[in-house]
Amino acid sequence: MNRTGTGRRAALGIGLAALAGALSGCSDGPAPGPPLRLATGPEGGPYNAFGKALARAVTASGRGVRLEPVTTAASVDNLRLLREGSVELALAMADVAEDAALGREPFTAPLTTLTALARVYVNYTHLLVPADGPVHDVGALAGRPVAAGAAGSGVQVVAGRILRDPGRAGGAEAPRERALGLAESVTALREGSVDALFWAGGVPTPALAALARERPLRFLSLDDRVGPLRERHGPVYSAVTLPAGVYGLTEPVGTVGVGNYLLARRDVPDGAVGELLRVVFDRWRELMGEVTAGARLEPRFAISTGRVPLHPGAVAHYRSVYD
Incomplete structure (x- = not known):
């Protein structure tokens, strides 16, 4: 399904009310209600794959969502x-998500209806250039065209914060950011119309693994960017490592990690949230396999959603299952 228009918005209250009634009125488990619409990402991307896998898992579970x-x-x-x-x-x-909760740019006011269900996995920020090119660090991107993530994506946010580092040498020309999705970015780097490519996702990302098999690449270290990002934007950023062996790397490369949240409007019924989280934790191996290798989903990890409050239904779920 593609983005819905204002006609779908008008039905929101009715749909949620019907779902709440279905969930509360059945003693043997909730009856199927209207679908909850899950905003994912572009076709072929990890969010889209995760969302489709979650929808399949929910359907197969027979639960009332x-x-x-x-x-x-x-x-x-x-x-x-x-x-x-x-x-x-x-x-x-x-x-x-924290920018939205707090009303920081690019959002103009706090999103007070925003809640989290779980922190599901960590994105690894990838910054790659041709191995035979002149770029060996972020500073060398001054004045150069860089594929910096699709418009409206989280990749574009973290790439912009790294490229617009206030610590950039005085008078240095800023990199020329181009708003490109992953597939477009790979094509642009292959054809030489950009000198570097940003991506934030699981490891390995198949499109980048395929590119690395096709031509030698250099993955730039972003170790020195983690501290400044945390100082300016908080602990949503962490130090992570692209391991040796992935993408043909001969040694680990330090980079910036960013969590991914499964979010909900506060008015989604508590019962629906609980049923959804049961599926997420029952099928986490299958779901994680869609986005990143070797990831685990554990309650102590899942509840770490920073400044975004947990949905009351999520709080009740974690207390009932893990207390």
């Missing part, structure tokens, strides 16, 4: 759709 994945531009777009009421659920990177 249904999901309808919605194709979007990803994080920033997803939060805007959540604010409008065009969707009830969304996936978003942690930094963008």
Whole structure:
């Protein structure tokens, strides 16, 4: 399904009320209600894959919720759709979700209806250039064209914060950011119309693994950017490592990690949230396999959603299962 228009928004209250009634009125388990719309990301991207896998898992579970994945531009777009009421659920990177919760740019006011269900996995920021090119660090990107993530994506947010570092040498020309999605970015780097490519996602990301098999690449270290990002934007950023062996790397490369949140409007019924989280934790191996290798989903990790409050239904779920 693609983005819905204002006509879908008008039905939001009716749909949620019907879902709440279905969930509360059945002693043997909730009856199927109207689908909860989940804002994911572009076709072929990890959010889209995760959303579709989650929808399949929910359907197979036989629980009283249904999901309808919605194709979007990803994080920033997803939060805007959540604010409008065009969707009830969304996936978003942690930094963008906190910006929305606090009303920071690119959002103009706090999104007071925003809650989190779980921190589901960590994105690894990838910054890669041709191995035979002159760029060996972020500073060498001054004045050069850089594929910096699709418009409305979380990749664009973290790439912009790294490229616009206030510590950049005085008078240095800023990199020329181009708003390109992953597939477009790979094509642009291959053809030489950009000198570097930013991506934030799981490891390995198949499109980048394929590119690395096709031509030698250099993955730039972002170790020195983690501290400044945390100072300016908080602990949503962490130090992580691209391991040796992935993408043909001969040694580890330090980079910036950003969590991914499964989010909901506060008016989604508590019962629906509980049923959804049961599916997420029952099927986490399958779901994580869609986005990143070797990831685990544990309660102590899942509840770490920073400045985005947990949905009351999520709080009740974690207390009932893990106390």
